[in-house]
Amino acid sequence: MVSHLPEGWLQQWTTIMGIERGQLTSVLEDIAGMAGVLLEADYERATLAMRDLSTSEALAAVTQQAASLQMQPDPHLPLPEQLIDLQVRILRASVQSLGYSAATAQRILLAHEPNIAHTVRILRDGDLHSRFWFWLDRFYFEVYRPWRATRLSMMDELRKKAMTALGGADRGQTPPDLSWLPAQNPALRTMARTAIEQGQLQLCLWVDPFQLFDSWTIQPGMLIVSFAEPGRLYENFREQIHSVAERTNALADPTRLTILRMIRHFDMVNTDIADYLQLARPTVSIHAKILREAGLIRSHQEGRMVRHELVAAEVRRLFRDLEKVLDLPPETDA
Structure with missing residues (x-):
């Protein structure tokens, strides 16, 4: 897909955000999670909620998510820093719940923390709000959506595969069978798999157009993973x-x-x-x-x-x- 981008677009992204292009998905996941539209498939519905979110509204949403982890914002910090600090603490607890060591969790946090800081700048009252959404709308409608249309048959096959392996959409409370997932899938880590099978962690399978086999993100109580077979x-x-x-x-x-x-x-x-x-x-x-x-x-x-x-x-x-x-x-x- 990158080859389809007009000349200068990647540089424009780096100039606007000050971070690498590979971090775009992470930034969008963070905002979507705060806006409550992480699983929304429609671009317009999802992004309307995301671009309308202010820092105070985002902090309120994250505070609600943090309650299950018995965490609260630090009132001694300015509002944007409260949001960043609380998100970092939630991420640390969530990553460690998957069985990662403290050192590995810290490495993941070091990589992700700049994304969280940029997320605050994209919110409705952030300094990058208008420029970011203008860039993203162009990217989505001119590049991503046409490219994604060429991947629909592959995505449909992935969806059917997951439905067959899981035994259909309506499975009740039966623990999911995860044995069909690629061996590299994060859901098969011992602690994650145990939590999923015991109903302590909800598993969401991401039907993605990129054929990723080990991409993942975690929210309080939910692990989202891609599940394509390892390919090129x-x-x-x-x-x-x-x-x-x-x-x-x-x-x-x-x-x-x-x-x-x-x-x-x-x-x-x-x-x-x-x-x-x-x-x-x-x-x-x-x-x-x-x-x-x-x-x-x-x-x-x-x-x-x-x-x-x-x-x-x-x-x-x-x-x-x-x-x-x-x-x-x-x-x-x-």
Whole structure:
């Protein structure tokens, strides 16, 4: 779908919001949850309620949601900060209820907290209200809705699959059978599954047009998950993991790290490296081949000698890719 966006739209989104495009869904979920339209399928009905919501009305709605968790707003904070603080506390409790450790819950909070802060700015009395809704309306009517129409048959198949697996729409109080969900689905985490099967947590299956298999969001008392079978997105992720692992493995050897540093500083050929490290030249050739296949060095023939060059940009890219794959939190002073 991103390929269908007019030139400059993604940059416009980043300029307006100051956050990455992948966070759009999270921001909309937060506002929809406060407006009570999280499960509303009609765009106009949902967004009318969302764009009409003020900060005080949002705080009242969130306070009502927080009551089940025995939480209250902090009256010592200004109104917008009360809303942000209460939402963060609700999210922390909800994430930990799924069985995530305190450290993982904190990582999720660090990633989500900027979205919550931007949510306040989009409310009716926020400084981004008009610009945001103008951008979103254009995006929905000119890009998303036409693209979504091409996905309807796939979504209908997903809906039928879920209905068949669950035994129909009217199931009474019978605990749902979750065994058909993809193994990666968040609803299958031990604590989440137990809470769902015991009726302590309501499960909502999201029929999404993106064929996501592990997307989720949580509200007090409700877990919302996508449930498509792992497809190309999952395959791309596995390919990325494989690429990062292979390139990291090229560095996971003291000899190869030493060779990289020597290449960087002394412009050595295989013979020089072999003499310096007291290795056989074929051994140096094997190490160089591993580094070259990982894209970390370039090699060229000079007569009977092979000279190597460090590709600094690829070394830096490897560490960026590794950080992305591990989804590391931002650095702190601690």
